[in-house]
Amino acid sequence: MAEKITPRETDYSQWYIDIVLNAKLADYSPVKGCMVIRPRGYAIWERIQAEFDRRFKETGHSNAYFPMLIPMSFLQKEAEHVEGFAPELAVVTYGGGEKLEEPYCIRPTSETIIWSMYKEWIHSWRDLPLLINQWANVVRWEKRTRLFLRTSEFLWQEGHTAHETEAEAIEETLRMLEVYRDVVERYLCVPVVPGVKSETEKFAGAVRTYTIESMMQDRKALQAGTSHFLGQNFAKAFDVKYQTRDGGLDYVWATSWGISTRLVGAVIMTHSDDKGLVLPPTLSPEEVVIVPIYKNDSKASVLQYADKVLAMLKEAGIRAILDSDDSSSPGWKFAEWELKGTPLRIEIGPRDMAAGKVMLVRRDTAEKTPVAVDTVAATSRQTLSEIQTALFERARKFRDENTVQIDTLPEMLEFFGAEGTGTADAHGGFASALWCGSAECEADLKAKTKATLRCMPLNQQENISGRCALCGAPAKHRAIFARNY
RNA sequence: CGGGCAAUAGCGCAGGUGGUUAGCGUACAAGUCUGGGGGACUUGGGGUCGCCAGUUCGAGUCUGGCUUGCCCGACCA
Numbered sequence A: 001m002a003e004k005i006t007p008r009e010t011d012y013s014q015w016y017i018d019i020v021l022n023a024k025l026a027d028y029s030p031v032k033g034c035m036v037i038r039p040r041g042y043a044i045w046e047r048i049q050a051e052f053d054r055r056f057k058e059t060g061h062s063n064a065y066f067p068m069l070i071p072m073s074f075l076q077k078e079a080e081h082v083e084g085f086a087p088e089l090a091v092v093t094y095g096g097g098e099k100l101e102e103p104y105c106i107r108p109t110s111e112t113i114i115w116s117m118y119k120e121w122i123h124s125w126r127d128l129p130l131l132i133n134q135w136a137n138v139v140r141w142e143k144r145t146r147l148f149l150r151t152s153e154f155l156w157q158e159g160h161t162a163h164e165t166e167a168e169a170i171e172e173t174l175r176m177l178e179v180y181r182d183v184v185e186r187y188l189c190v191p192v193v194p195g196v197k198s199e200t201e202k203f204a205g206a207v208r209t210y211t212i213e214s215m216m217q218d219r220k221a222l223q224a225g226t227s228h229f230l231g232q233n234f235a236k237a238f239d240v241k242y243q244t245r246d247g248g249l250d251y252v253w254a255t256s257w258g259i260s261t262r263l264v265g266a267v268i269m270t271h272s273d274d275k276g277l278v279l280p281p282t283l284s285p286e287e288v289v290i291v292p293i294y295k296n297d298s299k300a301s302v303l304q305y306a307d308k309v310l311a312m313l314k315e316a317g318i319r320a321i322l323d324s325d326d327s328s329s330p331g332w333k334f335a336e337w338e339l340k341g342t343p344l345r346i347e348i349g350p351r352d353m354a355a356g357k358v359m360l361v362r363r364d365t366a367e368k369t370p371v372a373v374d375t376v377a378a379t380s381r382q383t384l385s386e387i388q389t390a391l392f393e394r395a396r397k398f399r400d401e402n403t404v405q406i407d408t409l410p411e412m413l414e415f416f417g418a419e420g421t422g423t424a425d426a427h428g429g430f431a432s433a434l435w436c437g438s439a440e441c442e443a444d445l446k447a448k449t450k451a452t453l454r455c456m457p458l459n460q461q462e463n464i465s466g467r468c469a470l471c472g473a474p475a476k477h478r479a480i481f482a483r484n485y
Numbered sequence B: 001c002g003g004g005c006a007a008u009a010g011c012g013c014a015g016g017u018g019g020u021u022a023g024c025g026u027a028c029a030a031g032u033c034u035g036g037g038g039g040a041c042u043u044g045g046g047g048u049c050g051c052c053a054g055u056u057c058g059a060g061u062c063u064g065g066c067u068u069g070c071c072c073g074a075c076c077a
Helices: A012-022 A039-058 A079-088 A111-121 A166-186 A233-237 A262-271 A296-315 A330-340 A350-355 A373-401 A409-415 A439-449
Strands: A026-028 A035-037 A069-071 A091-095 A098-106 A130-139 A153-163 A193-196 A208-215 A221-231 A241-243 A249-251 A253-260 A288-292 A320-322 A344-348 A357-362 A368-372 A403-405 A430-435 A452-457 A477-482
Touching (some): A039 A262, A193 A477, A208 A477, A288 A296, A350 A357, A430 A452
Parallel strands (some): A288 A344, A403 A430
Antiparallel strands (some): A069 A098, A193 A452, A208 A221, A430 A477, A452 A477
16 A cells, blocks of 8 residues: 655655644645544544643633624724734624624634623722633634644634732743643643743734744744733723722733644644654553454454453553454554554564463554563553653754754854755754844844744843844844744 | 645546546455455445536536645744
């Protein structure tokens, strides 16, 4: 049979599409730029969702749901906000067969409709903090879409909080950024750089945007989550004041933060290989697949043995399945489950059975280990945990190896393969460079190399001294530049 | 949203200058043999050729429009 997956070397972009389609994670839809998330893709999203939801509740947030349709006038209340989102709005102008007096836009994000309600709900410092999260779909009319990474409609989570003081709001912004970092790194095994966005890149309507940036296998950056300190911008736009503890009246301080189904794309592009999807055990719908191998005369006994192993694994709380489909060969099943990303495979044939063993095969390394059947649960548990760690470490090593400190513009141009440098094949990576803080420098670099300022890493802003790698002016920050998705 | 390419069976493709019952591989179904890395043979089912118009006696094939996708730019989780 022909190769299903285009090798990464040949065409990284096609490789990604092949994985998504062939592993049946998603499919194209008849609607431009919108995709169908298929059961396997949705199962992965549900696992991501469940972990984040747990962490949000742990940090005191409650879920709620706001309307998908937002009166256009609401968006216009915050100048920067509407300017930022206007180009990608989908607008509803008819309802019930009649032209609407005021059109609704389909939410591109929910700050405005949520703050219109917060005005009703917040009166006193006793109403604060207000910590609400919403799981929802949003629509942003995209010119260029890619499965999971950028679609016109996507699923996400948006947290919207209101606080008494600026300090509390900033603390919340950073708390949620840290939740993102922790879950994305530990649960999705995707290493990230937490940092601050530049003015150019920040969220429309925010005072400051924090981000976690990850590096894909083609060395391009992917923004994996953002947390915004909104200051009093939306409180002022929607006139949300509260009675302070000392009897005064003040605008509340706000945050918002979000992660989306894009994370599924991040997981795919971080871990997978030319054989197919590679999933961290935490995210895989099944942690272990048992593939029985038998001839006609050994079929019954092998299946019975495999059933016993399946029961032992389930007993131990491991998500295991037995692929007893009789119509495809073991070799077929091996390839199929590798394509689907199952972290651990257990092969059971007559020889294993005779020896009282099973064969453990790791998806990430292809390593095969015979294991005594009595210890199969414990060993599987142990191996799954090792895979979880190994995936993160491998990705972090790759990211670190492709993060380079750069001090001058010529080096920067060479790193990103700009025209005239003779390095057109260079893939770049993360360029860590000093920056003067000017938007002109960002724009200039972008024009020459397509690389943008991804973030200013949070813990690298001390003792900045030196010159901007782009213009030579005194530097104010250390920043990561990269091409991005 | 501009430029380029594409759309024929689930998937991958072939179908010179228009010609009547649209093919091949693979997958699918049934059966027999198989089974430790995508098995073999036999038989069988499956298509309004992306959509809408037009040219023509006749369109998968030519023309126009539209839709969707991919690549390259401009814009963005």
